Amino acid sequence: MLRQALEGIKTELNTYLLAALANGSTEPVVKLLNIANVDSNGQAVTDNVIMSLVNIEEETTLKNGSMYRQQSITAIERVNPTLFLNFYVLFAINSTTETNYLNALLLLSNVLSFFQQNRVISKDNAPTLDPKIEKLIIELYSPNFEQLNHLWAMLGGKYMPSVLYKVRLLMIEDATSELSSLITSVEIDSKRL
Known part of the structure; x- marks a missing residue:
């Protein structure tokens, strides 16, 4: 799902940039690459937007989801x-x-x-986005100079003109489930209630 989200953002951004630049080129402007390896093979990527994933974190405020989903009146399924x-x-x-x-x-x-115009990317405004992705909320992330220094040092490169965005709420759902039935009665001390 992460790959589909990144490719959807890349496609929409590339379409926007080609229209904004209006130089007649149909070559993709945005390249989804690991920025740490851009110069390692001796070929510099210039005049392109290099889009690179630099961190992933769990949204902890939405962590306490239910482990059970009701299928019917008498059956439930256990899911992660x-x-x-x-x-x-x-x-x-x-x-x-x-x-x-x-x-x-x-x-x-x-x-x-x-990204100022498209703070939320969804099926409504991004037709190339994978249908399994409901929406992505995009926020400008502004690290301070020390954090920026650490980021570029970690990436092993010299600073390039860049901007960092936080993309929120990508949902990953487990496709497997385990069916079980509802509890319809309880026995206490061998007495049926």
Whole structure:
């Protein structure tokens, strides 16, 4: 489900950027890559938005879901509670020359505009989003300079013009279940109630 969410965001953002840039290109502008490995093979990715997953966390406020779901009047099923995830996505643009840097700033501005207009991505406003994903709530995450330094050090690279977003409430549901029946009577000290 995580892959489908990231690919859905990538597709919608790419469509928006191609229309905003209006340079006649149909080449994808957004690339879903591990930013830590961008320069490791000797080929720098420039003039593209590099979209990279940098962290995943559980939404603890929604953790206490029920382990039982009623199927019918006489039957229930035992399921694992739904897992709600928040994940952090970094959008960075590699620039090696002054022209590339100016283009990077333009691309970054357009990324910010897209998420300003689309704070919630759902089936209603994102037709390419996987139908199993109800909605994704997207918030700008602004780390301080120390956190930003740690992030880029962890990624093993030099800072690139970038923005970090927190994507909230991706639901992961267990498909397996165990059927059982409802309790219809209770015996105490061998006396039926």
